[in-house]
Amino acid sequence: MxxxxxxxxxxxxxxxxxxxxxxxxxxxxxxxxxxxxxxxxxxxxxxxxxxxxxxxxxxxxxxxxxxxxxxxxxxxxxxxxxxxxxxxxxxxxxxxxxxxxxxxxxxxxxxxxxxxxxxxxxxxxxxxxxxxxxxxxxxxxxxxxxxxxxxxxxxxxxxxxxxTPSELYATVIHPQIEVKTADARSVLKQSIPLKKAIVQWGNLAGLVSALYSEDYDLLSRCLHDEIIEPMRSPLIPGFYKVKQAVKEAGALGSGISGSGPSIFALSKGKDIAQEVAKVMGNIYKDFGVDYDLHISSINTxxxxxx
Amino acid sequence: MxxxxxxxxxxxxxxxxxxxxxxxxxxxxxxxxxxxxxxxxxxxxxxxxxxxxxxxxxxxxxxxxxxxxxxxxxxxxxxxxxxxxxxxxxxxxxxxxxxxxxxxxxxxxxxxxxxxxxxxxxxxxxxxxxxxxxxxxxxxxxxxxxxxxxxxxxxxxxxxxxxTPSELYATVIHPQIEVKTADARSVLKQSIPLKKAIVQWGNLAGLVSALYSEDYDLLSRCLHDEIIEPMRSPLIPGFYKVKQAVKEAGALGSGISGSGPSIFALSKGKDIAQEVAKVMGNIYKDFGVDYDLHISSINTxxxxxx
CATH class of the missing domain: 3.30.230.10 (Ribosomal Protein S5; domain 2)
Structure with missing residues (x-):
């Protein structure tokens, strides 16, 4: 070759x-x-x-x-x-x-x-x-x-x-806002409360269990970030509005993709993922912020x- | 009834x-x-x-x-x-x-x-x-x-x-030392470094994956405690000696059971679990500390x- x-x-x-x-x-x-x-x-x-x-x-x-x-x-x-x-x-x-x-x-x-x-x-x-x-x-x-x-x-x-559960879809919106990885790192506190760490690792362990057992409801209940999201979300205008809207549209959960500014949501099935994309887009349209949208199955x- | x-x-x-x-x-x-x-x-x-x-x-x-x-x-x-x-x-x-x-x-x-x-x-x-x-x-x-x-x-x-992987056995030694749960709690620091938390949740997520995939080697590589064990182990004389000895005897890993003073080890198969019990016992025998030993399959x- x-x-x-x-x-x-x-x-x-x-x-x-x-x-x-x-x-x-x-x-x-x-x-x-x-x-x-x-x-x-x-x-x-x-x-x-x-x-x-x-x-x-x-x-x-x-x-x-x-x-x-x-x-x-x-x-x-x-x-x-x-x-x-x-x-x-x-x-x-x-x-x-x-x-x-x-x-x-x-x-x-x-x-x-x-x-x-x-x-x-x-x-x-x-x-x-x-x-x-x-x-x-x-x-x-x-x-x-x-x-x-x-x-x-x-x-x-x-x-x-x-x-990877077979019916899982991701929706990602990339609002055209600049968040540098270095900035996203600098807002992180280097020390965290043990109590919050326990909540986080309980959710992560639950999420891994949900992936193996293909339990979408459990997956949904585990898609929470106690630690990083509260520190980084102020860098992304509209973040909590998106989070709320995609949940209402049926997404299992959502969060910051990497260090942002993209926001991802996970859904069971393509139809919900498409609906989620629509509500994500509408929010940034209202803000007058340009965006790209991606709807995707999981590439295994x-x-x-x- | x-x-x-x-x-x-x-x-x-x-x-x-x-x-x-x-x-x-x-x-x-x-x-x-x-x-x-x-x-x-x-x-x-x-x-x-x-x-x-x-x-x-x-x-x-x-x-x-x-x-x-x-x-x-x-x-x-x-x-x-x-x-x-x-x-x-x-x-x-x-x-x-x-x-x-x-x-x-x-x-x-x-x-x-x-x-x-x-x-x-x-x-x-x-x-x-x-x-x-x-x-x-x-x-x-x-x-x-x-x-x-x-x-x-x-x-x-x-x-x-x-x-629960089917061949897993636990060995537990209870050295007759008193460690009160309240004392074991009081040595915990309420704030932990984010870096260590990440190592911990990587291991925990790996451990959950190992349970589902019944991968004993992975389970072994995940049985580490970055955070609590270093704080609590000083309350248990001989802890690191036991940890070292059971690894040499073939255990997958070991740690503090609950808040101690018992030390558990996990092994693949009953034979290793029994061998692990022997080396655990010998250590506390040498210390002149009484102990109880438990060898058990996992009760599902x-x-x-x-």
Missing amino acids: NEIKLFCPATIANVSCGFDVLGLCLESTGDEMLIRKVSTPGVRITKIIGQQLPMETEKNVAGVAALAMLKDLDIDFGFEIEINKKIKPGSGIGSSAASAAGAVYGINQILGAPFNQTQLVEFAIQGEALASGTAHADNVAPALLGGFTLVKGYEPLEVLKLN QGVKEL | NEIKLFCPATIANVSCGFDVLGLCLESTGDEMLIRKVSTPGVRITKIIGQQLPMETEKNVAGVAALAMLKDLDIDFGFEIEINKKIKPGSGIGSSAASAAGAVYGINQILGAPFNQTQLVEFAIQGEALASGTAHADNVAPALLGGFTLVKGYEPLEVLKLN QGVKEL
């Missing part, structure tokens, strides 16, 4: 009670990437369409992730990467993770798959570190593994694929060949 | 990373309880053997739990309770929970089961509150539901039964009729 064309999915990190550990992968929103093996060693970003992003390999997340992967390999050829960037950077649905995941997945395929999924996540988070300042895996893991994923821990890095495969 | 004889199981609360939310139920250790319907209204504790405990209904956990249950019922008869107390109070394996759970389960059966499991847990934790000062459900829930249980939350109270039923 000398060339591979990929779909690099958008992802939702945190998923309410799973701050820094949970993520899920979207089916209908993502970038396209073309990776070509070439005789010249090294990695070059040869084309980016859709967004203004750095073409220099060392300043591009796909480039950095690819370089991390190739660092210890003794090969006399290289790779060219073309990106059709459909996920807006800064939207909170794993734009940089999609690029990082795509680059390492694609090159690994061309090389004959010498690396396992955990290693791919390790490489990809080095791209993530360039974009957000921290090497977090909660978008990269679902982008590579698909479905619901858990970053069980970092020392050592361990990522798990959880079960992750990055895939097109 | 006018009389019921029950096995009221010992339980392990917290289970390392699940402080205040996780619990599991033992098969081979527990009290026996006899509950008799009598014509005189009210609840009387008529006999306690095995331990010195209050006979006055309002000062006995079984009595308080029973009274909580009967409070709003319009009945013209009452109950007598006899307890053969085999679980030592203050051992950290749910002695008071066993009594509270037995009382409400048994009376509910005699009444024709008007209350559901969550209601029974609600009543039983009022007995627990008498014993420990807090109405916690992490022993009562596994005693009533059996298996691994999750206290998903208290507002409203929601208890879930998780899956909870309180049961004898």
